[in-house]
Amino acid sequence: MATGLLITPGQWNLPQHQQATATASNFLAEIFGQDGDFELQDCSTTVECLDDLDISISSLVKEELKHSIKSRRSSKGLPELTTGEEEPKSYQMTEEEIERRRLRRERNKVAAEKCRKKRKIHEERVIEEYKTQSELNTKLREEIKKLKKEEEELRMLLKYHATVCTLAV
Structure with a gap:
């Protein structure tokens, strides 16, 4: 996978729809080298390599979009968005809720x-x-x-x- 370099879409002078392609191109150039010479040594078939590459490119594009949105929101002074991926907070049930649950389970x-x-x-x-x-x-x-x-x-x-x-x- 790409190491180190993360270029934000705002640094390019490209139309919005071409930025993801440019990101993928940078990613491929970093993995396979500038000359485009590479061998499929890590994969048993070309299809597996291409599938892995497609997944890697997708995740890279997602990360760059997240970074772009985060930097745009912070520059405008807006709070960070939460993705809902955090662990839910533990909830302590009251005695009444425990009793209702026990009765419901008993009836069930x-x-x-x-x-x-x-x-x-x-x-x-x-x-x-x-x-x-x-x-x-x-x-x-x-x-x-x-x-x-x-x-x-x-x-x-x-x-x-x-x-x-x-x-x-």
Whole structure:
């Protein structure tokens, strides 16, 4: 990564949209040298190197923008902006808040237990209904087999009777 030199955008006589490009160019020149000769020795593939380089350039541009904003605000006498990245301050709960939290957790515990019990009862009903329906299904399949066998026997009896019977139909 770049070491030492940090050029603020205000030091260039470039339009605002070209300043980030110039920053990236300075960054690349500092890493790879002025002649542009470099080897990809630290990375296993060119893509990894380019990804790392892109991340480094992005972070460099961010830092330079932060610096630019900070210096502009301080020159105008405005206070520094906070980014919200600070650690949150610890908060000591009052006895009332502790008691409300305890009661809420207790109610939640009871509700969760009730929900689990209700779900278990529902699952048991579903399993029982499944067993009942499976038994009924098995009995009905056996009945179907029995009726098909009886139908076949009756058809054979009818065929035999048709050969013996002399009445014309």
